[in-house]
Amino acid sequence: MNPQELWQRYQDWLYFHKDLGLYLDISRMRFSESLVESLKPKFARAFKDMDALERGGIANPDENRMVGHYWLRNPDIAPLELKKQIIENLDSIEEFVKKVHEGTIRSPEAQKFTDILSIGIGGSALGPEFVAEALSPDKPPLRVHFIDNTDPAGIDRILKRLHDRLNSTLVIVISKSGGTPETRNAMLEVKHAYEQQGLNFLAHAVAISKISELERIEGCLAEFPMFDWVGGRTSEMSSVGLLSASLMGIDARALLAGAKEMDIATRVPDLKRNPAALLALAWYAAGNGKGEKDMVVLPYKDALLLFSRYLQQLVMESLGKAKDLDGNTVHQGLAVYGNKGSTDQHAFVQQLRDGLANFFVTFIEVLEDRTGPSIEVKPEVTSGDFLSGFLQGTRHALYENSRDSITVTIARVDARSVGALIALYERAVGLYASLININAYHQPGVEAGKKAAEALLVLQRKILTVLKNTDQPQKLEALAQKADAGDRIEDVYKILRHLAANRRGVELHGDLAKPGSLTASFNRAASG
């Protein structure tokens, strides 16, 4: 297309939400009118599915659950019995936050809480992390820290940072299921750190979980529910996201209001007037409805750095499915990665421009450069002009080389626009899932890795028992046999190597470059 035709296509496909100041441009995605025509019946069904979901239908059939994240920002559309719960929960979060800020709720040792330590993983971490990075004020009433892993060194790093302020740190433990090992481990490690300092952990802890499932935290300072009908990856507007955001001084009501406005806009059953439907169309066109192209997310704004990581879970855990809703094997998905512009122009954008054309880009553009004035870094040019120029330049350069892109533009990064962005993508994922006929709201695949890990830990216990009861160094095959795992010698080897590296009493003898020749023994003196 020549520049005139492109300008026309830009105008033809531009979506603009006046109140939110949000633009969506899919003109640089190469799809044809005939594709749009052919998808119309699918979109009609997607709009109907979404309507049924919002009315409380069982949108997650495998788990027999309702899917209600849209109700969180507009309790009036929730089933009557849930409306009250949503409103009461928000009120109790606000009351709790007010008391923490005033110092009415405080730790036994300090006048006020100074820090938040948020423990959770996946959907119980990514939203709060993204929102904190995007919106935390320069001087928040409480500073936030996250532990979202079972990495001992990672846990130590955070605990060292908080060492002198542990007594004024509010620990929020977040787990929908109440049984995620990483979260449980981190909680026990943090509890241990409190005990080391002679502090009462429970007097500093808050639980966000299905009430009573986190038994180990019973008797804590406060508990907020994680509703069964809110999925982890869509839980930012529930207690999961709102508590830490409010404690940090972020306007949670504005976050909800932005999402609510976007929900209204994305409820419109008309492709061209519905930004989430336009996104779903663009994704479908890019990857043939099979995710054949990856989505590279490039926000040109440092505050939105974690958006791609947040979207990675939302999109990939929702759409990456083996079966469709009719039970056919489809292996669907849509890979998401990204970081930020213009930083990435000095890194992986080289490949985007010249290398493998297996992706489309989503630029996130923010019109307001900063709140204060800008100096000129060249005559009539500011740093923000550079940033904007780099975005436009990259968009051109990619398109010239047959690389497609979407651009989402917001006026500024604030609670309302961040709420709207989250809601936009939540809905786009839901609509796209309908187009490709999959259940976006379950995650059967993540269980496989968890089960395999559990089996390894069982094997580890067996190996240690065998080793502790033998005086002679054992060959790995023999050990595996004795641990009833004759066909898992490689697993046995990996377990031993890890234990040997961590003063757990295990010693490996022989040439480390030849794992098959090694023997192992247990030496109590080498443990601890």
Ligand SMILES: O=P(O)(O)OC[C@H]1O[C@H](O)[C@H](O)[C@@H](O)[C@@H]1O
């Ligand atoms: O909130 P939790 O129950 O602890 O779950 C945390 C995360 O882990 C699971 O494995 C799922 O894959 C995620 O969807 C979930 O958000």
